[in-house]
Amino acid sequence: MSLDRRHFLSLAAASSLMAAAPAGQAAARQPAVATSARIVILGAGAAGLSLASRLSRRLEGAVITIVDPRQNHYYQPGFTLVAAGLKPAEYAVSSTAHWVPRGVDWIAEAAASIDPEARVVETAGGQRIDYDILVLATGLTLDWNAIEGFSLDLVGREGIGALYAGPDYAVKTWAAMDRFTEEGGEAVFLRPATEMKCAGAPVKYAFLTDDRARRKGTRAKINVTYAANNNALFSVPIVHEKVRMLFSEREIGTLNNHVLKAIDPGRRTLTFDTPEGRSELPYSFTNVIPPMRAPGVIRQSGLSWADRWIDEGWAEVDPHTLRHRRYAEVFAVGDVAGVPKGKTAASVKWQVPVVEDHIVAALSDTEATKRYDGYTSCPLITRVGRALLVEFDYNDNLVPSFPGVVAPLEELWVSWLIKEVALKATYNAMLRGRA
Amino acid sequence: MEELTFQTLIAVFEEMFGKGLFWVMAAAAIIITFAYLYVLIRDRAVSWRKFLLAQLSMPVGAVAAVLFVQIMTDSAMRDIGGPIDVILLLAIAVAGAVGMAVLVYTVQSLIRGGKTAVDDTL
Numbered sequence: 001m002s003l004d005r006r007h008f009l010s011l012a013a014a015s016s017l018m019a020a021a022p023a024g025q026a027a028a029r030q031p032a033v034a035t036s037a038r039i040v041i042l043g044a045g046a047a048g049l050s051l052a053s054r055l056s057r058r059l060e061g062a063v064i065t066i067v068d069p070r071q072n073h074y075y076q077p078g079f080t081l082v083a084a085g086l087k088p089a090e091y092a093v094s095s096t097a098h099w100v101p102r103g104v105d106w107i108a109e110a111a112a113s114i115d116p117e118a119r120v121v122e123t124a125g126g127q128r129i130d131y132d133i134l135v136l137a138t139g140l141t142l143d144w145n146a147i148e149g150f151s152l153d154l155v156g157r158e159g160i161g162a163l164y165a166g167p168d169y170a171v172k173t174w175a176a177m178d179r180f181t182e183e184g185g186e187a188v189f190l191r192p193a194t195e196m197k198c199a200g201a202p203v204k205y206a207f208l209t210d211d212r213a214r215r216k217g218t219r220a221k222i223n224v225t226y227a228a229n230n231n232a233l234f235s236v237p238i239v240h241e242k243v244r245m246l247f248s249e250r251e252i253g254t255l256n257n258h259v260l261k262a263i264d265p266g267r268r269t270l271t272f273d274t275p276e277g278r279s280e281l282p283y284s285f286t287n288v289i290p291p292m293r294a295p296g297v298i299r300q301s302g303l304s305w306a307d308r309w310i311d312e313g314w315a316e317v318d319p320h321t322l323r324h325r326r327y328a329e330v331f332a333v334g335d336v337a338g339v340p341k342g343k344t345a346a347s348v349k350w351q352v353p354v355v356e357d358h359i360v361a362a363l364s365d366t367e368a369t370k371r372y373d374g375y376t377s378c379p380l381i382t383r384v385g386r387a388l389l390v391e392f393d394y395n396d397n398l399v400p401s402f403p404g405v406v407a408p409l410e411e412l413w414v415s416w417l418i419k420e421v422a423l424k425a426t427y428n429a430m431l432r433g434r435a
Numbered sequence: 436m437e438e439l440t441f442q443t444l445i446a447v448f449e450e451m452f453g454k455g456l457f458w459v460m461a462a463a464a465i466i467i468t469f470a471y472l473y474v475l476i477r478d479r480a481v482s483w484r485k486f487l488l489a490q491l492s493m494p495v496g497a498v499a500a501v502l503f504v505q506i507m508t509d510s511a512m513r514d515i516g517g518p519i520d521v522i523l524l525l526a527i528a529v530a531g532a533v534g535m536a537v538l539v540y541t542v543q544s545l546i547r548g549g550k551t552a553v554d555d556t557l
């Protein structure tokens with residue numbers, strides 16, 4: 001059996017790897033650069049850990065500090081599978097300590113303030129950390145308070161799901177969805193009007209709910225509606241068209257320009273802002289996704305864009321180098337970066353080698369050559385067992401990793417395998433700086 | 436797409452199964468392959484009687500491999516959506532069939548030993 005298993009998995013992994021294979025090992029083989037620079041990375045998530053791993057291998061003598069209060073590390077792409085009843089909560093949880101590379105100091109506190117002029121970070125516990133290079137990798141904040149009437153302890157009750165909130169909430173969301181697909185009623189899915197991580201996730205969950213009901217033979221008892229925040233079901237026009245066709249095939253209704261403002265669990269209604277004013281929709285099951293913003297520490301430190309994403313506060317970086325536009329020794333990578341696309345782990349995989357290249361170049365007085373073009377990818381699950389492997393860039397161009405082999409707009413089993421089997425392994429290898 | 440290296444592939448496999456299990460499986464595959472080569476060289480010929488049983492086991496290996504993969508990945512035949520899926524499915528079946536045949540042949544040869552090899556050989 002081991003042969004079969006190995007063979008299959010090598011195929012699956014080969015495809016996934018190629019689906020998101022950036023610089024790989026090349027960096028590790030280059031000679032280490034000697035430096036005594038103090039590098040501070042804020043956030044030990046997907047981006048912070050990957051970068052710490054790669055830098056600790058590339059640099060000799062650098063003092064690398066990673067700052068993050070969270071003891072648990074979350075593999076967030078797993079939340080969708082947890083909320084579909086396919087994986088337990090533990091699937092998405094590991095410990096931060098497990099991933100912090102040797103030789104890197106981890107300070108288990110939140111960064112409370114940044115002074116980019118004096119080049120110093122202060123932690124919530126009052127530690128002052130001086131830096132020569134600062135990397136913002138804090139991810140983003142989910143603004144639950146922006147939804148009137150909502151609180152996290154409602155999740156799992158009154159038909160309320162919130163799979164973005166974390167692994168335990170994803171489990172509760174599954175319990176609510178499971179119950180709903182037994183009992184029937186109105187499912188309403190939505191997304192915030194801000195930038196968001198994994199913009200495909202709300203759509204995936206609408207498909208998954210539809211699929212669960214079909215498998216239980218209860219599809220006739222439920223209505224599924226997807227309320228888009230604008231006129232698109234997906235930001236890339238060609239993918240929007242595909243999703244529109246699939247929605248109509250699966251009888252998933254759509255509404256445009258609906259932005260969630262309030263929820264009333266007692267009356268089971270959702271209130272949306274629309275161009276015509278407030279509009280109420282009854283629901284039996286919903287997945288609340290709140291507005292997303294840069295963490296307060298970024299917004300209060302004067303590192304955000306002043307004239308774009310005013311209310312969201314993403315870090316003001318060059319879209320191709322991820323270097324801060326006003327402070328050359330500051331970079332932002334991952335969800336917190338103020339770039340037009342790419343709040344996914346797949347983007348992190350492509351961004352990290354670019355930031356690494358620019359940091360190493362700065363420390364060794366050489367020219368950096370790498371550029372990030374907005375690559376992002378989303379295995380858009382269309383039902384359990386099938387997905388679209390959508391990969392695109394800043395220009396909304398599709399950039400398939402296997403043109404002519406894995407068709408991006410085709411519902412494929414192989415794309416599902418990439419999401420279910422190979423993605424987590426690739427993600428973990430990325431955290432170790434090995435993928 | 437940028438480069439895909441052998442090391443990256445190994446790293447992903449190690450993450451998929453855990454380092455220990457991955458290398459145990461890799462070692463098992465290598466040992467079975469070597470055992471197969473060993474009995475071939477020892478017997479100096481393919482024993483067609485053993486080969487017949489090995490061949491008969493191939494469909495079993497093919498079906499088992501496909502079922503195994505489908506169960507592990509919450510999928511089913513209805514999920515096959517395009518040419519690449521058919522190719523992958525066939526590849527899994529072929530791998531299962533060949534793996535099973537090699538295993539059955541090797542086990543028979545090791546159990547029965549090389550003495551009967553002469554009678555078996557055509």
Ligand SMILES: Cc1cc2nc3c(=O)[nH]c(=O)nc-3n(C[C@H](O)[C@H](O)[C@H](O)COP(=O)(O)OP(=O)(O)OC[C@H]3O[C@@H](n4cnc5c(N)ncnc54)[C@H](O)[C@@H]3O)c2cc1C
Nearest residue numbers: 043045046047076077111138139198334335343344345346
């Ligand atoms: C439901 C869901 C599904 C997803 N599906 C996919 C998918 O299919 N494919 C895909 O590629 N991506 C997916 N993603 C997106 C992906 O998980 C994120 O884009 C990725 O984790 C971003 O990495 P990051 O390092 O920027 O942020 P994170 O991984 O969120 O890490 C940020 C870290 O910063 C820390 N932090 C925050 N504030 C501070 C502070 N003040 N001081 C110190 N530390 C701080 C946090 O504790 C956290 O550990 C999904 C996300 C969700 C929620």
